[in-house]
Amino acid sequence: MRRGRSERGVLLPPQEMISKLEKTANAGNFYEAQQMYKSIAARYAAAERYGECLDILQSGASVQLKNGQVTCGAELGLLLVENLTKGKFPVNDENLDRIRKIYKDFPRIPVPQNFGENDDVEKLSETIGAAKARVESCSSFLKAALKWSADNGGQKGGSPELHLMLAEYTCSESPELDMAKVSLHLIRGNSPERFASTLVNFMDKCYPGEDDLAIARAVLFRAALSIGGQTRKFSSCNVYTPLVILPRSMPIPPGPLTQAGSSPKNIKERRGSIKREGAHVRTPSRHVRNSI
Template sequence: MATSSSRGVSRVLEKLDKSLKNGDYYEAHQMYRTVCFRYLGQERYKELKDMLYQGSVLFLDSDQKTSGTDLGLLLIDVLNKSKEQDCILWSPKLSIIFSKIGTDNDTERDAFLAQAVKWSAQGTSHGHPLLHQHIAKIYWDEQNYVQARHHYIHSQDGKGCAELLIEFHLTKGYKYETDLFIAQTVLQLLCLRNRITANQTFTTYTENHPRIKKTGPPFLLPLLNFIWFLLQAIESKKIQTFAVLCEQYRNSIKRDPCYVKYLDKIAQIFFGLKPQEEKKPGGIFGNLIESFLGGLEDDSDDENSSAAQASTSRKLIENTELD
């Protein structure tokens, strides 16, 4: 029975090769699906995964976007069915397929990416960092800075993230947002418990951004000093330092309403404080933090009042999941 099945697959493969040579892509696509079905039945996963990857790339290079994407989705389905866990091997390959699908096929491309990230997550929340890193670089090459930043947030490439942010700010941002771009990113990374990447991103950004004078820390921009001190407080786990920082830099923190939400979550993650709505009066730091959080809603003629304008950095949150 197995021999008969193998002969059947061989005949299909011969037809597949002939269809490809003749440029009959529709017929070739059907042959790929036929072989896929038979290989699945035989649990010949390694051969099948290689075949689907090569077929997807071949179709995409031949401008057969729909067929190429379909084989890419079949590949992810086989990765799931075979319980493949080698993200180091397959993340670059899935990224190549993603890149070749191209920007003219957003619906198909988004569907492929969603499935690729879901496979790479393997029980985690956001997908494998290596896949996000590859996808971020592709979006960056396409100058899609918002999506590139979103995927860098979920990678562990702080250096690449910082370099992207510098180009993003210089290309699309306002001059007064120099510190806002890095502050929001670092706070979001900390909310994702990614302290090491947050430190690497901040250091690379402040050392390489042409509009930040290389004299810090301390920096000329107060918000940069707050972020630097915050990273030190998290490293030392000193809740007193965190409380004083929030009080002393309240004017800088007011520049973006999102910062309070981020800091509340950071306080929970790194300092063991309760969520803001659950905090009770009293306690050694309760009143101070409560006062700080409540005081942020007061009006202020703080420096950089122009931040009341719609800022580029604030819009970045729309594509970043932090839960």
């Protein structure tokens, strides 16, 4: 019994440790601070003092990210999610707020989209490489948080708020935007308006001819997830949600799918005429829905 008390006695109050480690990191000793954050947090976790462990890891992740140490910050963020899982912490506003605060501290450094002929190729390559590293680090952190939220009382596919965070960071920081992957998170998010605005912004930047594809993909993703029962926030909207909720100040670029003849009403009429002609309209198969 004495031994147990002695082991717990060496654990200083977490706020003292947080202040000490923050000074070490802010002095530029990032590697030393990182190892201390990890070892001290592990000792609190071993003593099953998960609350204090989370406080230390959250502080460490934010301090490292604010100092531009993205890899270190993401690593501590992943450890925080790991301890949320070990401690069986529920998905509630208090625990989600830890994720929110770390997410907000990830650097936002827009990558230039138009490169001039006289630009330094090596510098541009470094800029793009750093942007990819930021997106990968933030994605790893948020995907781990999504898994925790799905396994500990959240929605089946993970917290809609976390899906939206992942989509937003990828859109703002990725030098090579993959709209297909982003759409999968936006459609599971809790903001149809942001989904619509992101879609229109992408249509304005994509290659000619891809704008209609972007709309069709968004509608089909929405339809497939609706059939699978994986959307809640969108449940009061139909599959044309990304189109009909746009503000009037944000016009949709013209194209075959956005013409008046392709409105939901006219498409419904066409479908009826197709059925009368004996054609068969298929819905996405279970395999397709699961893959989405």
